Amino acid sequence: MARSNPDPFHFKAGRVLAGKYVVAEFLGGGWEGEAYLVHEKSTGFPRVAKFYYPERNEKGKSLKEYVKRLEKLSDLNCVIRYMHSDSIRFRGEKLDFMVSTRAPGKQLSYYVKKRGGALKPLEALLITEQIAIGLEAIHAQGLYHGDVHEDNVMVRRVGIHFEVRFLDFINLGPTSRERKRDDVYDMMTLLRDMTGGKKKYAKQPEIVKALVKGGRRDLIYKTFPTARRVRNFLQATDAPDFI
Numbered sequence: 001m002a003r004s005n006p007d008p009f010h011f012k013a014g015r016v017l018a019g020k021y022v023v024a025e026f027l028g029g030g031w032e033g034e035a036y037l038v039h040e041k042s043t044g045f046p047r048v049a050k051f052y053y054p055e056r057n058e059k060g061k062s063l064k065e066y067v068k069r070l071e072k073l074s075d076l077n078c079v080i081r082y083m084h085s086d087s088i089r090f091r092g093e094k095l096d097f098m099v100s101t102r103a104p105g106k107q108l109s110y111y112v113k114k115r116g117g118a119l120k121p122l123e124a125l126l127i128t129e130q131i132a133i134g135l136e137a138i139h140a141q142g143l144y145h146g147d148v149h150e151d152n153v154m155v156r157r158v159g160i161h162f163e164v165r166f167l168d169f170i171n172l173g174p175t176s177r178e179r180k181r182d183d184v185y186d187m188m189t190l191l192r193d194m195t196g197g198k199k200k201y202a203k204q205p206e207i208v209k210a211l212v213k214g215g216r217r218d219l220i221y222k223t224f225p226t227a228r229r230v231r232n233f234l235q236a237t238d239a240p241d242f243i
Contacts, residue, residue: 006053006054006055006056007091008029008034009034009051009090009095011023011026011034011036011051013025016041017038017049017088017097018086018087018088019041020040020041020042020086021038021039021040021041021047021049021099022038022039022041023036023037023038024036024037024038024039024046025037027048027107028107028151030147030151030152030168030170031056031147031170032050032052032053032056032057032062032066032168032170033050033051033052033053033056033057033062033097034050034051035048035049035050035051035167035168036048036049036050036051037102038099046102047083047099047100047101047102048080048099048100048101048102048103049097049098049099049100050066050097050098050100050168051095051096051097052095052096052097052098054093054094054095054096057096060096062171063085063096063097063098065171066098066169066171067082067085067098069143069169069171070082070100070169072141072143073137073138073141073143076134076137076138076141077163077165078130078133078134078137078138078164078165078166079134079138079165079166080100080101080102080103080165080166080167081100081101082098082100083099083100083101084098084099085097085098085099086099103154103165103167104154104156104163104165105154105155105156105157105163105165106154106155106156107150107151107152107153107154107155108127108150108151108153108154108155108190108194109150109151111155112150112193112194117196117197118194118195118196118197118200119194119195121195121204121205121207121208123162123194124191124194124195124208125191125207125208125234126160126161126162127153127155127162127164127194128187128190128191128194128211128230128234129231129234129235130162130163130164131148131153131164131187131190132187132227132228132230132231132234133164133227133231134164134165134166135148135180135183135184135187135227136226136227136228136231138166138183139180139183139226139227142175143169143175144172144175144179144180144182144183145166145169145170145183145186146169146170146171146172146179146182146183147168147169147170147186148166148183148186148187148190149186149189149190149193150190150193150194151167152166152167152168153165153166153167153190154166154167180226180227181221181225181226183227184220184221184224184225184226184227184230185217185220185221187227187230188211188212188213188215188220188224188230189212189215191208191211191212192208192212192215195208198215201214201215207237210233211224211230211233211234
């Protein structure tokens with residue numbers, strides 16, 4: 001039986017993996033594994049390597065599923081680009097990892113922390129619009145994300161606009177209407193968190209409250225059953241007073 005909390009890998013900066021990649025820094029961990037910024041030993045180019053916990057990647061199934069999703073979404077600008085897979089021996093076990101391009105920008109959590117724990121409402125809404133556009137495109141391909149939160153969204157500011165890319169798709173089962181709705185709910189939860197969380201929610205402008213619905217899943221599902229509905233709402237809304 002798989003352990004509930006796998007032991008972390010703790011790869012240190014400077015360690016060479018598979019004879020090809022030099023670890024630069026730890027980027028974050030999730031249920032399936034851990035991601036590291038690495039540099040190709042031969043070229044120095046930055047890449048991202050995601051290492052899978054063996055007990056959550058039986059026979060390479062989790063890695064293969066992730067690669068399959070990335071390949072299906074390869075024409076979309078909102079996802080990272082898969083390069084190749086490899087493996088190393090670690091603690092006596094085979095450890096699979098996937099190498100991808102490094103998404104430009106920073107994790108959304110970095111921007112929120114840099115702003116003291118809360119983005120300005122306009123910034124958060126502009127980012128939410130891009131997340132909605134990305135999820136709409138992913139859903140149109142018959143897939144879902146499954147784990148939308150501030151560490152799985154990469155953000156780059158370009159002038160007054162934002163570019164968004166998604167990390168770490170999670171396979172929770174076949175794509176369904178419910179899975180897509182859950183992505184929308186996670187997006188609204190993220191909007192609330194971006195603007196300061198529950199403590200600051202009461203002071204948010206009405207447009208934020210119209211989307212977040214107090215965090216009530218049933219109301220979000222009823223008003224915004226799809227990412228397209230969120231995108232249409234944001235793009236059709238007159239400029240609020242706080243702009």
